Amino acid sequence: MSTAAGVFTNTVFGFIVAYAFIALWETRPHLGGYDEAQALTFVWTTQALIACVAVFSTGFNHEMQERIHNGDIAIDLYRPVDLQLWYLASDLGRAAFHLLGRGIVPLTVGALAFDLALPRHPLVWLAFLASVTLAVVVSFALRYMVALAAFWLIDASGVNMISALLSMFGSGMLVPLTLFPGAFGEVVRLLPWASILQVPADVLLGRHAGPVGVAGALAFQAAWALVLLAAGRALQAAATRKVVVQGG
Known part of the structure; x- marks a missing residue:
């Protein structure tokens, strides 16, 4: 029921945002370097990926923070598995389910209702799937560090x-x-959050010219994934030097 409600919500919001974009692009054609079909494709692609890449910080975060607060994290640290990889494997499974369960229907509805600029070459779709996978890893790495904040914060x-x-x-x-204009836009596009939705959508739209451009986009995501995973591991090491159960 939750998945069905999510599909319905993403589809409804897809229509709302799509018509807002149509009104905007009718007055400003090629805004941001997109034509109207590409802008609509961007809308429906992002709606299809919201749950997959956990834009709203859903997934393991609250569970892990609760286990930190009640002390159960000590049991997890004693297990013969790496804590970060354990949660990463779980999150990749969650993302795969949401990509299929909550991603296909909104994108299909959008393609039936609007003229979208979806690619026809299968290699573009493969590159898109690779980009989505890296997007999930980047999102996970960010959310993992947020979850670790519970070691120092009561709430x-x-x-x-x-x-x-x-x-x-x-x-x-x-x-x-x-x-986003000027230097501010350039900075925002270099931050790790750009890897979560902007890069996969642009890969699907073919905005990265040729194999070299696509490889550069994927390398950008992979670099952030490695940096953030390493930062999460360092933060975990600092947090687990001494584990204190709150209230005990």
């Missing part, structure tokens, strides 16, 4: 909220990041 809800806002604003969920 991590504020950090969770800030993380969700940064993800919404910096990923391209609201508008393509190419619409």
